Amino acid sequence: xxxxxxxxxxxxxxxxxxxxxxxxxxxxxxxxxxxxxxxxxxxxxxxxxxxxxxxxxxxxxxxxxxxxxxxxxxxxxxxxxxxxxxxxxxxxxxxxxxxxxxxxxxxxxxxxxxxxxxxxxxxxxxxxxxxxxxxxxxxxxxxxxxxxxxxxxxxxxxxxxxxxxxxxxxxxxxxxxxxxxxxxxxxxxxxxxxxxxxxxxxxxxxxxxxxxxxxxxxxxxxxxxxxxxxxxxxxxxxxxxxxxxxxxxxxxxxxxxxxxxxxxxxxxxxxxxxxxxxxxxxxxxxxxxxxxxxxxxxxxxxxxxxxxxxxxxxxxxxxxxxxxxxxxxxxxxxxxxxxxxxxxx
Ligand code: SAM
Ligand code: DTB
Ligand code: SF4
Numbered sequence: 001x002x003x004x005x006x007x008x009x010x011x012x013x014x015x016x017x018x019x020x021x022x023x024x025x026x027x028x029x030x031x032x033x034x035x036x037x038x039x040x041x042x043x044x045x046x047x048x049x050x051x052x053x054x055x056x057x058x059x060x061x062x063x064x065x066x067x068x069x070x071x072x073x074x075x076x077x078x079x080x081x082x083x084x085x086x087x088x089x090x091x092x093x094x095x096x097x098x099x100x101x102x103x104x105x106x107x108x109x110x111x112x113x114x115x116x117x118x119x120x121x122x123x124x125x126x127x128x129x130x131x132x133x134x135x136x137x138x139x140x141x142x143x144x145x146x147x148x149x150x151x152x153x154x155x156x157x158x159x160x161x162x163x164x165x166x167x168x169x170x171x172x173x174x175x176x177x178x179x180x181x182x183x184x185x186x187x188x189x190x191x192x193x194x195x196x197x198x199x200x201x202x203x204x205x206x207x208x209x210x211x212x213x214x215x216x217x218x219x220x221x222x223x224x225x226x227x228x229x230x231x232x233x234x235x236x237x238x239x240x241x242x243x244x245x246x247x248x249x250x251x252x253x254x255x256x257x258x259x260x261x262x263x264x265x266x267x268x269x270x271x272x273x274x275x276x277x278x279x280x281x282x283x284x285x286x287x288x289x290x291x292x293x294x295x296x297x298x299x300x301x302x303x304x305x306x307x308x309x310x311x312x313x314x315x316x317x318x319x320x321x322x323x324x325x326x327x328x329x330x331x332x333x334x335x336x337x338x339x340x341x342x343x344x345x
Contacts, residue, residue, distance in 0.1 A: 254295025
């Protein structure tokens, strides 16, 4: 594998020099979109200290301010989703076993109240999730558009995750002030149909392309701990790191095994695997916000700090993810303070 730093210097030297080169040109020259599976596997498997060193080197180069973004999540429409994602407590396919109560779309004012509370607690991004297979035009979508406007008017980054959407719907969300659309690829193209059978990996890529075409920042990542191989993890990261542009944010989730789902009995992954995944995502996608996402409740403070060292620079903040629990906000603020990290403003 080529040495990352040397490659960068070669690139910079051969393309621009002296006064022609500003900071923006320089950092953009360092970003690759041609990552190969084998070199990603090599990163994922290298001695941990070497991997951390490389990831931290890239992180310092691209994220000088070292801030951690606090993103709060809210499920605006919970349960009874027609998709059969094997990890998901919101799928209608497992609702008998999970006992999850379905809820209709929350009222606009209630959502904006929650956003305001999150903002007052220090969050700068508010992510709203709906358990839909796809967005349908009509009253409910109109309401979501109003929610996006409201969050954006509060001065927070607004993000939604609503399933598949058309180019026109993406444009409406963009016009309403949407900053980011979350659409995870979840795993490798090869492992995908072991996890989800009601849509294809290609369907996922189509929505991603519509989001990017509309000029919305893409938030896309996935889950580890579902029985995938290291090569599957590498392939998942490869798909993301060969997009142009790279996703603006990359959530790395550790499976939260929820009783009643087909993945409910899976053992939780070793936190070191999560650290490796985050470090590799950081090296591959230097500018992205890499978000330490679901599964954080299973990490002690020291493991979380390793994730920050590996290049994580965002967390989900607040006691709930969508339907499952998350770390308490006080503990998060305390960890950030004790480590001398600062939060994004
Ligand atoms: N329905 C939309 C979709 O699938 O794009 C949005 C909501 S969906 C719940 C958002 C993401 O949450 C999924 O893509 C998956 O990565 C993550 N997720 C869901 N259940 C999870 C679990 N049990 N453990 C970890 N991540 C999970
Ligand atoms: C993401 O990658 N993870 C978040 C957010 N994007 C939407 C969701 C995690 C959900 C965990 C299971 C639950 O709480 O239902
Ligand atoms: Fe539905 Fe999203 Fe859950 Fe899949 S992950 S079942 S699409 S809510």
